[in-house]
Amino acid sequence: MIYEGERAECFYCVVSGSLRVTKNNPDDWDKEIFIYNISNNDVLGVSSIYEEEKRSANVTADEESVLLRFDRLKFLDFLKEHPKAAYHILLFIIQRLVYKLHQTHRELASERKHTAAPSMDDVV
Numbered sequence: 064m065i066y067e068g069e070r071a072e073c074f075y076c077v078v079s080g081s082l083r084v085t086k087n088n089p090d091d092w093d094k095e096i097f098i099y100n101i102s103n104n105d106v107l108g109v110s111s112i113y114e115e116e117k118r119s120a121n122v123t124a125d126e127e128s129v130l131l132r133f134d135r136l137k138f139l140d141f142l143k144e145h146p147k148a149a150y151h152i153l154l155f156i157i158q159r160l161v162y163k164l165h166q167t168h169r170e171l172a173s174e175r176k177h178t179a180a181p182s183m184d185d186v187v
Contacts, residue, residue: 064082064122064123064124065107065108065118065120065121065122066118066121067086067087067117067118067119067120067121068087068117068118069117069118070115070117070118071108071110071111071115071116071117071118071135072111072115072134072135073108073111073132073133073134073135074106074107074108074109074110074111074112074132074133074135074138075106075107075108075130075131075132075133076104076105076106076130076131076133077101077102077103077104077105077106077107077128077129077130078103078128078129078130078131079103079128079129080102080103080124080125080126080127080128080129080130081100081101081102081124081125081126081128082100082101082102082107082122082123082124082125082128083097083100083101083122083123083124083125084097084098084099084100084101084107084120084121084122085097085098085120085121085122085123086098086119086120086121087121095121098120099163099166100125101122105159106155106156106159107122109156109159109160111135112135112138112139112156115135
């Protein structure tokens with residue numbers, strides 16, 4: 064559905080279904096690195112709203128899914144024309160991004176907890 068490196072001209076809202084987000088593995092192009100899953104009421108590709116960039120990951124459907132596609136330029140026009148709606152839409156997007164950031168922090172802390180810190184004997 065979405066491929067890492069392709070041009071990002073839109074973002075999506077997941078109405079139903081489940082999507083898998085992966086990154087290309089630079090050490091083995093036949094294997095992807097799993098990042099996270101996306102499901103109902105989540106958004107993806109929202110950074111494309113504010114900047115023209117390339118996709119940073121791959122996204123594939125794990126099951127039949129329904130998505131709403133929002134074209135970047137049309138969406139920006141809509142936000143300008145409907146400031147009250149813009150406030151609620153952007154608040155929703157920010158809340159989802161903050162949630163993902165907290166999730167990432169928990170996962171990183173868990174990974175670091177399992178990685179032993181070097182002792183002074185290892186350093187010297």
